[in-house]
Amino acid sequence: MKSNIVAWLQEGNITIPTMLFSEYRNLNLNETELVLLLNIITFIEKGNEFPTPEELSARMTVSIADCHDMLRRLIQRGFIEIMDQYSNEGIRFEKYSVKPLWERLVDQFLLNSQVTRQLEQKTEET
Amino acid sequence: MKSNIVAWLQEGNITIPTMLFSEYRNLNLNETELVLLLNIITFIEKGNEFPTPEELSARMTVSIADCHDMLRRLIQRGFIEIMDQYSNEGIRFEKYSVKPLWERLVDQFLLNSQVTRQLEQKTEET
Amino acid sequence: MKSNIVAWLQEGNITIPTMLFSEYRNLNLNETELVLLLNIITFIEKGNEFPTPEELSARMTVSIADCHDMLRRLIQRGFIEIMDQYSNEGIRFEKYSVKPLWERLVDQFLLNSQVTRQLEQKTEET
Amino acid sequence: MKSNIVAWLQEGNITIPTMLFSEYRNLNLNETELVLLLNIITFIEKGNEFPTPEELSARMTVSIADCHDMLRRLIQRGFIEIMDQYSNEGIRFEKYSVKPLWERLVDQFLLNSQVTRQLEQKTEET
Numbered sequence: 278m279k280s281n282i283v284a285w286l287q288e289g290n291i292t293i294p295t296m297l298f299s300e301y302r303n304l305n306l307n308e309t310e311l312v313l314l315l316n317i318i319t320f321i322e323k324g325n326e327f328p329t330p331e332e333l334s335a336r337m338t339v340s341i342a343d344c345h346d347m348l349r350r351l352i353q354r355g356f357i358e359i360m361d362q363y364s365n366e367g368i369r370f371e372k373y374s375v376k377p378l379w380e381r382l383v384d385q386f387l388l389n390s391q392v393t394r395q396l397e398q399k400t401e402e403t
Numbered sequence: 404m405k406s407n408i409v410a411w412l413q414e415g416n417i418t419i420p421t422m423l424f425s426e427y428r429n430l431n432l433n434e435t436e437l438v439l440l441l442n443i444i445t446f447i448e449k450g451n452e453f454p455t456p457e458e459l460s461a462r463m464t465v466s467i468a469d470c471h472d473m474l475r476r477l478i479q480r481g482f483i484e485i486m487d488q489y490s491n492e493g494i495r496f497e498k499y500s501v502k503p504l505w506e507r508l509v510d511q512f513l514l515n516s517q518v519t520r521q522l523e524q525k526t527e528e529t
Numbered sequence: 530m531k532s533n534i535v536a537w538l539q540e541g542n543i544t545i546p547t548m549l550f551s552e553y554r555n556l557n558l559n560e561t562e563l564v565l566l567l568n569i570i571t572f573i574e575k576g577n578e579f580p581t582p583e584e585l586s587a588r589m590t591v592s593i594a595d596c597h598d599m600l601r602r603l604i605q606r607g608f609i610e611i612m613d614q615y616s617n618e619g620i621r622f623e624k625y626s627v628k629p630l631w632e633r634l635v636d637q638f639l640l641n642s643q644v645t646r647q648l649e650q651k652t653e654e655t
Numbered sequence: 656m657k658s659n660i661v662a663w664l665q666e667g668n669i670t671i672p673t674m675l676f677s678e679y680r681n682l683n684l685n686e687t688e689l690v691l692l693l694n695i696i697t698f699i700e701k702g703n704e705f706p707t708p709e710e711l712s713a714r715m716t717v718s719i720a721d722c723h724d725m726l727r728r729l730i731q732r733g734f735i736e737i738m739d740q741y742s743n744e745g746i747r748f749e750k751y752s753v754k755p756l757w758e759r760l761v762d763q764f765l766l767n768s769q770v771t772r773q774l775e776q777k778t779e780e781t
Contacts, residue, residue: 282761292416298445308438319424338433383660408635509534542670550697564686571676590685
Protein backbone atom coordinates (compact mmCIF):
# COMPACT_ATOMS: atom_id res chain seq x y z
CA MET A 278 0.00 0.00 0.00
CA LYS A 279 2.66 2.42 1.14
CA SER A 280 5.07 1.43 -1.63
CA ASN A 281 2.33 1.98 -4.22
CA ILE A 282 1.73 5.57 -3.10
CA VAL A 283 5.48 6.24 -3.10
CA ALA A 284 5.71 4.74 -6.60
CA TRP A 285 2.80 6.93 -7.70
CA LEU A 286 4.48 10.00 -6.21
CA GLN A 287 7.70 9.21 -8.04
CA GLU A 288 5.89 9.07 -11.39
CA GLY A 289 5.70 12.81 -10.88
CA ASN A 290 3.69 15.66 -12.28
CA ILE A 291 3.93 18.02 -15.17
CA THR A 292 3.20 21.71 -14.62
CA ILE A 293 1.65 23.65 -17.51
CA PRO A 294 0.79 27.37 -17.71
CA THR A 295 -3.01 27.64 -17.46
CA MET A 296 -2.89 30.03 -20.43
CA LEU A 297 -1.85 27.21 -22.79
CA PHE A 298 -5.31 25.66 -22.33
CA SER A 299 -7.24 28.90 -22.81
CA GLU A 300 -5.14 30.08 -25.80
CA TYR A 301 -4.03 27.07 -27.88
CA ARG A 302 -6.96 27.61 -30.21
CA ASN A 303 -5.92 31.26 -30.73
CA LEU A 304 -2.43 29.95 -31.59
CA ASN A 305 -4.09 27.87 -34.36
CA LEU A 306 -3.35 24.58 -32.65
CA ASN A 307 -5.93 21.80 -32.55
CA GLU A 308 -6.40 19.28 -29.72
CA THR A 309 -4.23 16.56 -31.28
CA GLU A 310 -1.35 19.00 -31.86
CA LEU A 311 -1.71 20.30 -28.29
CA VAL A 312 -1.49 16.77 -26.86
CA LEU A 313 1.53 16.00 -29.07
CA LEU A 314 3.25 19.10 -27.63
CA LEU A 315 2.26 18.11 -24.06
CA ASN A 316 3.69 14.63 -24.70
CA ILE A 317 6.97 16.11 -25.95
CA ILE A 318 7.14 18.29 -22.80
CA THR A 319 6.47 15.22 -20.64
CA PHE A 320 9.19 13.19 -22.39
CA ILE A 321 11.70 16.06 -21.99
CA GLU A 322 10.90 16.39 -18.26
CA LYS A 323 11.46 12.64 -17.87
CA GLY A 324 14.92 12.96 -19.49
CA ASN A 325 14.13 11.85 -23.06
CA GLU A 326 14.80 15.06 -24.96
CA PHE A 327 14.25 13.71 -28.47
CA PRO A 328 11.26 11.33 -28.47
CA THR A 329 10.74 9.56 -31.78
CA PRO A 330 7.47 9.45 -33.77
CA GLU A 331 7.29 5.79 -32.66
CA GLU A 332 7.50 6.70 -28.97
CA LEU A 333 4.94 9.49 -29.35
CA SER A 334 2.55 7.39 -31.44
CA ALA A 335 2.71 4.53 -28.89
CA ARG A 336 0.84 6.63 -26.32
CA MET A 337 -1.42 8.52 -28.74
CA THR A 338 -4.36 7.50 -30.97
CA VAL A 339 -2.29 8.72 -33.95
CA SER A 340 -0.26 6.57 -36.37
CA ILE A 341 3.55 6.81 -36.56
CA ALA A 342 3.31 8.38 -40.04
CA ASP A 343 0.85 11.01 -38.81
CA CYS A 344 3.03 11.79 -35.76
CA HIS A 345 5.95 12.27 -38.14
CA ASP A 346 3.91 14.67 -40.28
CA MET A 347 2.63 16.62 -37.30
CA LEU A 348 6.17 17.01 -35.91
CA ARG A 349 7.39 18.31 -39.28
CA ARG A 350 4.54 20.82 -39.53
CA LEU A 351 4.94 22.00 -35.90
CA ILE A 352 8.62 22.71 -36.68
CA GLN A 353 7.74 24.52 -39.92
CA ARG A 354 5.04 26.58 -38.19
CA GLY A 355 7.45 27.56 -35.42
CA PHE A 356 6.12 25.76 -32.33
CA ILE A 357 9.09 23.48 -31.65
CA GLU A 358 12.66 23.42 -32.86
CA ILE A 359 15.45 20.86 -33.06
CA MET A 360 18.66 21.88 -31.30
CA ASP A 361 22.11 20.43 -31.88
CA GLN A 362 23.92 19.57 -28.67
CA TYR A 363 27.29 18.09 -27.80
CA SER A 364 27.79 15.71 -24.87
CA ASN A 365 30.79 15.94 -22.51
CA GLU A 366 32.47 13.33 -24.70
CA GLY A 367 31.99 15.51 -27.80
CA ILE A 368 29.27 13.37 -29.31
CA ARG A 369 26.65 15.35 -31.23
CA PHE A 370 22.99 14.70 -30.45
CA GLU A 371 19.67 16.37 -31.19
CA LYS A 372 16.94 17.50 -28.85
CA TYR A 373 13.61 19.27 -29.07
CA SER A 374 13.10 22.72 -27.61
CA VAL A 375 9.58 24.02 -26.89
CA LYS A 376 10.87 27.56 -26.28
CA PRO A 377 9.16 28.74 -29.53
CA LEU A 378 5.81 27.55 -28.11
CA TRP A 379 6.33 29.60 -24.93
CA GLU A 380 7.31 32.62 -27.01
CA ARG A 381 4.12 32.35 -29.04
CA LEU A 382 2.09 31.96 -25.86
CA VAL A 383 3.72 35.03 -24.27
CA ASP A 384 3.04 37.02 -27.49
CA GLN A 385 -0.62 36.04 -27.22
CA PHE A 386 -0.67 36.95 -23.51
CA LEU A 387 0.82 40.42 -24.19
CA LEU A 388 -1.64 40.95 -27.06
CA ASN A 389 -4.56 40.05 -24.76
CA SER A 390 -3.27 42.43 -22.05
CA GLN A 391 -2.98 45.25 -24.60
CA VAL A 392 -6.48 44.71 -25.97
CA THR A 393 -7.90 44.65 -22.43
CA ARG A 394 -6.13 47.94 -21.65
CA GLN A 395 -7.42 49.59 -24.85
CA LEU A 396 -10.97 48.49 -24.09
CA GLU A 397 -10.69 49.89 -20.56
CA GLN A 398 -9.45 53.24 -21.90
CA LYS A 399 -12.32 53.43 -24.37
CA THR A 400 -14.81 52.71 -21.59
CA GLU A 401 -13.30 55.48 -19.45
CA GLU A 402 -13.45 58.00 -22.29
CA THR A 403 -17.17 57.54 -22.91
CA MET B 404 7.72 44.92 -17.89
CA LYS B 405 7.60 43.91 -14.24
CA SER B 406 3.81 44.13 -14.06
CA ASN B 407 3.55 41.86 -17.11
CA ILE B 408 5.62 39.12 -15.48
CA VAL B 409 3.57 39.42 -12.28
CA ALA B 410 0.37 39.23 -14.35
CA TRP B 411 1.76 36.15 -16.12
CA LEU B 412 2.64 34.56 -12.77
CA GLN B 413 -0.87 35.17 -11.47
CA GLU B 414 -2.41 33.38 -14.46
CA GLY B 415 -1.02 30.34 -12.71
CA ASN B 416 -0.23 26.77 -13.62
CA ILE B 417 -2.03 23.50 -13.69
CA THR B 418 -0.31 20.40 -12.36
CA ILE B 419 -1.16 17.07 -14.01
CA PRO B 420 0.08 13.57 -13.09
CA THR B 421 2.59 12.54 -15.79
CA MET B 422 0.80 9.19 -15.98
CA LEU B 423 -2.31 10.81 -17.51
CA PHE B 424 -0.28 11.54 -20.66
CA SER B 425 1.26 8.08 -20.92
CA GLU B 426 -2.01 6.23 -20.12
CA TYR B 427 -4.98 8.16 -21.55
CA ARG B 428 -4.93 5.95 -24.63
CA ASN B 429 -5.08 2.83 -22.44
CA LEU B 430 -8.12 4.40 -20.73
CA ASN B 431 -9.75 4.57 -24.19
CA LEU B 432 -9.65 8.36 -24.32
CA ASN B 433 -8.71 10.18 -27.51
CA GLU B 434 -6.85 13.51 -27.71
CA THR B 435 -9.98 15.67 -27.96
CA GLU B 436 -11.55 13.99 -24.92
CA LEU B 437 -8.27 14.38 -22.99
CA VAL B 438 -8.14 18.10 -23.74
CA LEU B 439 -11.80 18.50 -22.76
CA LEU B 440 -10.98 16.87 -19.40
CA LEU B 441 -7.88 19.09 -18.98
CA ASN B 442 -10.03 22.14 -19.73
CA ILE B 443 -12.60 21.08 -17.11
CA ILE B 444 -9.77 20.64 -14.56
CA THR B 445 -8.43 24.12 -15.47
CA PHE B 446 -11.87 25.73 -15.08
CA ILE B 447 -12.37 24.01 -11.69
CA GLU B 448 -8.94 25.22 -10.45
CA LYS B 449 -9.87 28.75 -11.51
CA GLY B 450 -13.07 28.56 -9.44
CA ASN B 451 -15.63 27.74 -12.19
CA GLU B 452 -16.71 24.28 -11.08
CA PHE B 453 -19.42 23.74 -13.71
CA PRO B 454 -18.21 25.10 -17.07
CA THR B 455 -20.89 25.03 -19.77
CA PRO B 456 -20.50 23.46 -23.24
CA GLU B 457 -20.40 27.07 -24.53
CA GLU B 458 -17.45 28.00 -22.28
CA LEU B 459 -15.59 24.80 -23.17
CA SER B 460 -16.28 25.12 -26.90
CA ALA B 461 -15.07 28.77 -26.89
CA ARG B 462 -11.49 27.65 -26.24
CA MET B 463 -11.58 24.41 -28.23
CA THR B 464 -11.81 23.59 -31.96
CA VAL B 465 -15.05 21.70 -31.18
CA SER B 466 -18.62 22.97 -31.67
CA ILE B 467 -20.95 23.57 -28.70
CA ALA B 468 -23.13 20.62 -29.78
CA ASP B 469 -20.11 18.30 -29.96
CA CYS B 470 -18.85 19.50 -26.53
CA HIS B 471 -22.29 18.72 -25.14
CA ASP B 472 -22.18 15.22 -26.62
CA MET B 473 -18.65 14.56 -25.38
CA LEU B 474 -19.58 15.67 -21.84
CA ARG B 475 -22.59 13.33 -21.85
CA ARG B 476 -20.52 10.40 -23.03
CA LEU B 477 -17.67 11.09 -20.56
CA ILE B 478 -20.27 10.98 -17.75
CA GLN B 479 -21.83 7.77 -19.11
CA ARG B 480 -18.41 6.13 -19.47
CA GLY B 481 -17.47 7.08 -15.91
CA PHE B 482 -14.73 9.70 -16.33
CA ILE B 483 -16.50 12.66 -14.75
CA GLU B 484 -19.57 13.03 -12.58
CA ILE B 485 -21.97 15.81 -11.68
CA MET B 486 -22.28 16.48 -7.95
CA ASP B 487 -25.13 18.30 -6.23
CA GLN B 488 -23.94 20.91 -3.75
CA TYR B 489 -25.62 23.37 -1.43
CA SER B 490 -24.22 26.85 -0.76
CA ASN B 491 -24.13 28.39 2.73
CA GLU B 492 -27.42 30.06 1.89
CA GLY B 493 -29.01 26.68 1.06
CA ILE B 494 -29.06 27.24 -2.69
CA ARG B 495 -28.54 24.06 -4.71
CA PHE B 496 -25.89 24.10 -7.45
CA GLU B 497 -24.11 21.53 -9.60
CA LYS B 498 -20.41 20.96 -10.12
CA TYR B 499 -18.18 18.53 -11.99
CA SER B 500 -15.92 16.08 -10.18
CA VAL B 501 -12.99 14.43 -11.98
CA LYS B 502 -12.45 11.97 -9.13
CA PRO B 503 -13.65 9.09 -11.40
CA LEU B 504 -10.87 9.96 -13.87
CA TRP B 505 -8.23 9.74 -11.10
CA GLU B 506 -9.72 6.42 -9.94
CA ARG B 507 -9.45 5.01 -13.45
CA LEU B 508 -5.88 6.29 -13.73
CA VAL B 509 -4.89 4.71 -10.40
CA ASP B 510 -6.50 1.41 -11.49
CA GLN B 511 -4.37 1.52 -14.62
CA PHE B 512 -1.27 2.37 -12.57
CA LEU B 513 -1.84 -0.57 -10.18
CA LEU B 514 -2.47 -2.88 -13.15
CA ASN B 515 0.81 -1.76 -14.77
CA SER B 516 2.70 -2.31 -11.47
CA GLN B 517 1.24 -5.81 -11.15
CA VAL B 518 2.13 -6.79 -14.73
CA THR B 519 5.68 -5.47 -14.22
CA ARG B 520 6.02 -7.54 -11.05
CA GLN B 521 4.72 -10.70 -12.75
CA LEU B 522 7.14 -10.25 -15.65
CA GLU B 523 10.04 -9.79 -13.20
CA GLN B 524 9.06 -12.98 -11.36
CA LYS B 525 8.91 -14.92 -14.64
CA THR B 526 12.36 -13.61 -15.59
CA GLU B 527 13.76 -14.69 -12.23
CA GLU B 528 12.27 -18.19 -12.50
CA THR B 529 13.83 -18.89 -15.88
CA MET C 530 -4.97 0.54 -1.62
CA LYS C 531 -6.56 2.26 -4.59
CA SER C 532 -8.64 4.59 -2.41
CA ASN C 533 -5.50 5.61 -0.52
CA ILE C 534 -3.71 6.69 -3.69
CA VAL C 535 -6.80 8.59 -4.85
CA ALA C 536 -7.00 10.27 -1.41
CA TRP C 537 -3.30 11.16 -1.66
CA LEU C 538 -3.83 12.58 -5.15
CA GLN C 539 -6.71 14.72 -3.91
CA GLU C 540 -4.53 16.25 -1.18
CA GLY C 541 -2.93 17.99 -4.12
CA ASN C 542 0.28 19.82 -4.81
CA ILE C 543 1.56 23.34 -4.51
CA THR C 544 3.59 24.81 -7.36
CA ILE C 545 6.29 27.33 -6.45
CA PRO C 546 8.61 29.31 -8.79
CA THR C 547 12.08 27.75 -8.48
CA MET C 548 13.47 31.27 -8.13
CA LEU C 549 11.84 31.70 -4.70
CA PHE C 550 14.22 29.06 -3.32
CA SER C 551 17.35 30.51 -4.93
CA GLU C 552 16.47 34.14 -4.08
CA TYR C 553 14.64 34.30 -0.73
CA ARG C 554 17.92 35.07 1.03
CA ASN C 555 18.54 37.99 -1.36
CA LEU C 556 15.05 39.24 -0.45
CA ASN C 557 16.20 39.29 3.20
CA LEU C 558 13.90 36.45 4.21
CA ASN C 559 15.08 33.72 6.55
CA GLU C 560 13.96 30.06 6.45
CA THR C 561 11.19 30.46 9.06
CA GLU C 562 9.71 33.45 7.23
CA LEU C 563 9.91 31.56 3.92
CA VAL C 564 8.03 28.58 5.37
CA LEU C 565 5.41 30.92 6.90
CA LEU C 566 4.86 32.42 3.43
CA LEU C 567 4.70 28.94 1.85
CA ASN C 568 2.13 27.91 4.48
CA ILE C 569 0.02 31.01 3.72
CA ILE C 570 0.16 30.14 0.00
CA THR C 571 -0.88 26.55 0.79
CA PHE C 572 -3.81 27.70 2.94
CA ILE C 573 -4.96 30.12 0.21
CA GLU C 574 -4.82 27.36 -2.45
CA LYS C 575 -6.92 25.13 -0.19
CA GLY C 576 -9.56 27.87 0.07
CA ASN C 577 -8.66 29.41 3.48
CA GLU C 578 -7.61 32.89 2.39
CA PHE C 579 -7.03 34.34 5.86
CA PRO C 580 -5.31 31.72 8.06
CA THR C 581 -4.97 32.81 11.69
CA PRO C 582 -1.71 32.79 13.70
CA GLU C 583 -3.22 29.79 15.56
CA GLU C 584 -3.72 27.81 12.33
CA LEU C 585 -0.23 28.69 11.09
CA SER C 586 1.44 27.95 14.42
CA ALA C 587 -0.32 24.55 14.65
CA ARG C 588 1.74 23.21 11.73
CA MET C 589 4.98 25.10 12.47
CA THR C 590 7.58 24.89 15.23
CA VAL C 591 6.77 28.52 16.07
CA SER C 592 4.53 29.78 18.90
CA ILE C 593 1.26 31.60 18.18
CA ALA C 594 2.73 34.87 19.52
CA ASP C 595 5.78 34.55 17.26
CA CYS C 596 3.58 33.75 14.21
CA HIS C 597 1.59 36.88 15.00
CA ASP C 598 4.78 38.98 15.16
CA MET C 599 6.17 37.49 11.94
CA LEU C 600 2.91 38.18 10.08
CA ARG C 601 2.95 41.81 11.28
CA ARG C 602 6.56 42.30 10.19
CA LEU C 603 6.02 40.60 6.79
CA ILE C 604 3.16 43.06 6.17
CA GLN C 605 5.28 46.05 7.30
CA ARG C 606 8.20 44.93 5.13
CA GLY C 607 5.93 44.54 2.10
CA PHE C 608 5.84 40.78 1.47
CA ILE C 609 2.13 40.18 2.09
CA GLU C 610 -0.87 42.45 2.33
CA ILE C 611 -4.36 42.23 3.79
CA MET C 612 -7.15 42.91 1.30
CA ASP C 613 -10.74 43.86 2.13
CA GLN C 614 -13.30 41.86 0.20
CA TYR C 615 -17.07 41.74 0.07
CA SER C 616 -19.04 38.51 -0.37
CA ASN C 617 -22.05 38.23 -2.70
CA GLU C 618 -24.22 38.93 0.34
CA GLY C 619 -22.33 42.18 1.01
CA ILE C 620 -20.50 40.86 4.06
CA ARG C 621 -16.98 42.30 4.46
CA PHE C 622 -14.09 39.86 5.00
CA GLU C 623 -10.31 40.02 4.91
CA LYS C 624 -7.84 37.92 2.99
CA TYR C 625 -4.09 37.76 2.47
CA SER C 626 -2.51 38.54 -0.86
CA VAL C 627 1.05 37.37 -1.66
CA LYS C 628 1.20 39.53 -4.79
CA PRO C 629 3.82 41.81 -3.09
CA LEU C 630 6.08 38.75 -2.64
CA TRP C 631 5.86 37.92 -6.36
CA GLU C 632 6.57 41.57 -7.23
CA ARG C 633 9.70 41.52 -5.07
CA LEU C 634 10.78 38.23 -6.64
CA VAL C 635 10.28 39.58 -10.17
CA ASP C 636 12.27 42.73 -9.23
CA GLN C 637 15.10 40.47 -8.08
CA PHE C 638 14.85 38.40 -11.26
CA LEU C 639 15.05 41.49 -13.50
CA LEU C 640 17.98 42.81 -11.45
CA ASN C 641 19.81 39.49 -11.88
CA SER C 642 19.13 39.50 -15.66
CA GLN C 643 20.47 43.07 -15.93
CA VAL C 644 23.66 42.28 -13.97
CA THR C 645 24.25 39.20 -16.14
CA ARG C 646 23.85 41.29 -19.30
CA GLN C 647 26.26 43.98 -18.03
CA LEU C 648 28.86 41.36 -17.14
CA GLU C 649 28.54 39.81 -20.60
CA GLN C 650 29.02 43.23 -22.26
CA LYS C 651 32.12 43.89 -20.15
CA THR C 652 33.53 40.52 -21.14
CA GLU C 653 32.91 41.24 -24.81
CA GLU C 654 34.59 44.67 -24.61
CA THR C 655 37.81 43.29 -23.15
CA MET D 656 9.53 42.52 -22.24
CA LYS D 657 8.58 39.33 -24.02
CA SER D 658 12.03 37.80 -23.61
CA ASN D 659 11.88 38.50 -19.87
CA ILE D 660 8.62 36.58 -19.44
CA VAL D 661 10.01 33.68 -21.50
CA ALA D 662 13.17 33.73 -19.35
CA TRP D 663 11.00 33.73 -16.21
CA LEU D 664 8.96 30.81 -17.58
CA GLN D 665 12.11 28.83 -18.28
CA GLU D 666 13.31 29.24 -14.69
CA GLY D 667 10.52 26.82 -14.00
CA ASN D 668 8.54 25.68 -11.01
CA ILE D 669 8.85 23.08 -8.33
CA THR D 670 5.80 21.03 -7.38
CA ILE D 671 5.51 19.89 -3.76
CA PRO D 672 2.81 17.70 -2.14
CA THR D 673 0.65 20.01 0.00
CA MET D 674 0.95 17.46 2.80
CA LEU D 675 4.65 18.22 3.27
CA PHE D 676 3.70 21.67 4.57
CA SER D 677 0.97 20.45 6.91
CA GLU D 678 3.00 17.49 8.23
CA TYR D 679 6.71 18.40 8.40
CA ARG D 680 6.32 19.30 12.06
CA ASN D 681 4.80 15.87 12.77
CA LEU D 682 7.85 14.35 11.02
CA ASN D 683 10.01 16.21 13.58
CA LEU D 684 11.48 18.56 10.98
CA ASN D 685 11.95 22.25 11.75
CA GLU D 686 11.66 25.09 9.20
CA THR D 687 15.39 25.25 8.40
CA GLU D 688 15.56 21.50 7.77
CA LEU D 689 12.43 21.70 5.59
CA VAL D 690 13.96 24.47 3.47
CA LEU D 691 17.23 22.52 3.16
CA LEU D 692 15.21 19.55 1.84
CA LEU D 693 13.26 21.81 -0.54
CA ASN D 694 16.55 23.25 -1.80
CA ILE D 695 17.94 19.75 -2.41
CA ILE D 696 14.76 18.86 -4.35
CA THR D 697 15.13 22.07 -6.40
CA PHE D 698 18.79 21.34 -7.20
CA ILE D 699 17.92 17.76 -8.24
CA GLU D 700 15.10 18.99 -10.54
CA LYS D 701 17.55 21.44 -12.14
CA GLY D 702 19.97 18.56 -12.86
CA ASN D 703 22.44 18.96 -9.95
CA GLU D 704 21.82 15.72 -8.09
CA PHE D 705 24.51 16.14 -5.43
CA PRO D 706 24.60 19.80 -4.27
CA THR D 707 27.45 20.55 -1.89
CA PRO D 708 27.09 22.22 1.53
CA GLU D 709 28.70 25.28 -0.14
CA GLU D 710 26.03 25.44 -2.85
CA LEU D 711 23.23 24.96 -0.33
CA SER D 712 24.65 27.48 2.14
CA ALA D 713 25.06 30.10 -0.63
CA ARG D 714 21.28 30.44 -0.94
CA MET D 715 20.41 29.91 2.74
CA THR D 716 20.96 31.95 5.91
CA VAL D 717 22.95 28.98 7.27
CA SER D 718 26.74 28.62 7.37
CA ILE D 719 28.54 25.95 5.32
CA ALA D 720 29.50 24.09 8.52
CA ASP D 721 25.88 24.08 9.72
CA CYS D 722 24.63 22.89 6.29
CA HIS D 723 27.14 20.06 6.50
CA ASP D 724 25.90 19.09 9.97
CA MET D 725 22.25 19.27 8.94
CA LEU D 726 22.89 17.07 5.89
CA ARG D 727 24.64 14.50 8.06
CA ARG D 728 21.80 14.43 10.58
CA LEU D 729 19.09 14.25 7.89
CA ILE D 730 20.86 11.17 6.50
CA GLN D 731 21.21 9.61 9.96
CA ARG D 732 17.54 10.30 10.77
CA GLY D 733 16.43 8.74 7.46
CA PHE D 734 15.10 11.68 5.43
CA ILE D 735 17.60 11.61 2.59
CA GLU D 736 20.11 9.03 1.37
CA ILE D 737 23.21 9.05 -0.79
CA MET D 738 23.07 6.70 -3.78
CA ASP D 739 26.04 5.38 -5.76
CA GLN D 740 25.54 5.66 -9.51
CA TYR D 741 27.61 4.78 -12.55
CA SER D 742 27.64 6.92 -15.69
CA ASN D 743 27.52 5.44 -19.21
CA GLU D 744 31.31 5.66 -19.22
CA GLY D 745 31.51 3.60 -16.01
CA ILE D 746 32.48 6.53 -13.81
CA ARG D 747 31.11 6.29 -10.27
CA PHE D 748 29.28 9.32 -8.85
CA GLU D 749 27.04 10.05 -5.89
CA LYS D 750 23.60 11.60 -5.77
CA TYR D 751 20.98 12.40 -3.16
CA SER D 752 17.64 10.61 -3.08
CA VAL D 753 14.68 12.10 -1.19
CA LYS D 754 12.68 8.89 -1.52
CA PRO D 755 13.01 8.30 2.27
CA LEU D 756 11.32 11.66 2.87
CA TRP D 757 8.35 10.69 0.66
CA GLU D 758 8.13 7.32 2.44
CA ARG D 759 7.96 9.07 5.81
CA LEU D 760 5.34 11.46 4.48
CA VAL D 761 3.22 8.60 3.11
CA ASP D 762 3.52 6.78 6.47
CA GLN D 763 2.22 9.90 8.18
CA PHE D 764 -0.60 10.22 5.62
CA LEU D 765 -1.70 6.60 6.14
CA LEU D 766 -1.53 7.07 9.93
CA ASN D 767 -3.73 10.18 9.67
CA SER D 768 -6.23 8.33 7.45
CA GLN D 769 -6.39 5.45 9.95
CA VAL D 770 -6.92 7.74 12.95
CA THR D 771 -9.68 9.60 11.07
CA ARG D 772 -11.38 6.31 10.27
CA GLN D 773 -11.17 5.10 13.89
CA LEU D 774 -12.64 8.37 15.17
CA GLU D 775 -15.50 8.09 12.66
CA GLN D 776 -16.24 4.53 13.82
CA LYS D 777 -16.27 5.62 17.46
CA THR D 778 -18.68 8.44 16.61
CA GLU D 779 -21.00 6.01 14.82
CA GLU D 780 -20.98 3.55 17.74
CA THR D 781 -22.10 6.14 20.27
